[in-house]
Amino acid sequence: MPFEPSLLFQASFWGDLSQLITPAVGETLYMVVVSTLLAYLLGLPLGVILVVTSPGHISPNPWVERILGTFINILRSAPFIILLVAFIPFTRSLVGTSIGTTAAIVPLVIASAPFVARVVESSLKEVPYGVIEAALSMGASPLQIIKKVLLTEAKASLILGITITTISIIGYTAMAGAVGGGGLGDLAIQYGYNRFRTDIMIATVVILVVIVQGLQSLGTTLARRLSH
Template sequence: MGFDSSLLFQATFWIDSFRLVIPATGETLYMVLASTVLAYLLGLPLGIILVITSPGHIMPNPWVERTLGTVINILRSAPFIILLVALIPFTKSIIGSSIGTTAAIVPLVISAAPFVARVVESSLKEVPYGVIEAALSMGASPQQIIQKVLLPEAKASLILGVAITTISVIGYTAMAGAVGGGGLGDLAIQYGYNRFRTDIMIITVVILVVIVQIIQSLGTTLARKLTH
């Protein structure tokens, strides 16, 4: 009878644990996906502008490059946890609340977009300028060079950049949990740390490691295929 009770207890324990973990995992994936997409919608154009306005490129403009670069550097240098708190009024004005999974997306995007801009800038600068000069000699416009030369030539590096950015955002979501952002970070703090549930802490860490490994593997594999 004791054996059966022990099995029942273990089964109930793991069922309760996964009832907490599964929704938290979904919240984390939602935050990561939404934040990464929105960060690229903002960061990709910024990265392109940084490149084409740099000295000797297709649309050199030192004032634009330096001003934009300074703004990006300021945002990148701000620790995420401080940015998270500082943006509470802004987040509340947009979302209507500063707590919750959707609210956490606002600071995540603002923190990740400058990072994306620098990643895109680095990728596009790997494109040999001789290829750009060839396009210019054939009368290509700046827009055509961006769409048909820069982005296609840098696609493998850009894919790796997406993987790196996504992994960084995963780390940010864990910190967002410290201020009620939801997801695995929130679960680890509220149940794992505050309630001394070591098992919850371990499960959340394992899930995060698995997600990171999957994203990195997908990014590396896709980039390798695009290179060949």
């Protein structure tokens, strides 16, 4: 049934809309938060390894850097919608189902972790090597340099990277809705597009814009406070 503007003045309309959107927002936030945490749990070490094994760094190893970099590039080159479908058997074996918000987290992490690795690599390479040389001259170990020099000096850039990653994952969750992943994307497709509910389409877009703007503002503010 097409959306009629006169419905905006009916209290029952807003109640029905709220009942649909509220759980969808909760599902989207659940997917975004868990996926971002797990993506950084995997991607942060990968990014660090890419940096420290690069030529001229503290533990140069061209083979490790080349193989790891190639693997990351392969995953990054695959569109998310393809990864979403390709990893259905793996998702089903891991969480017992391939449909729903928890199932969507698996391909979200697989798609986001390589992106995180490259973002972390870019952030850590911004640290002047002179600072690293100073730490080496004082007898710091590679692990100490990673923890107290690289990650500490690049914290502002890393915060911005987290912001970019989180916003990208929000976009991925919308695509996950196309295959029953739940959240706002699923709501927009199942109720907004398939049932010609323009009001739901508009509401989901507005909510996503508000979430993205809020995250971007928060990330920029934190990065500004942490920068030297």
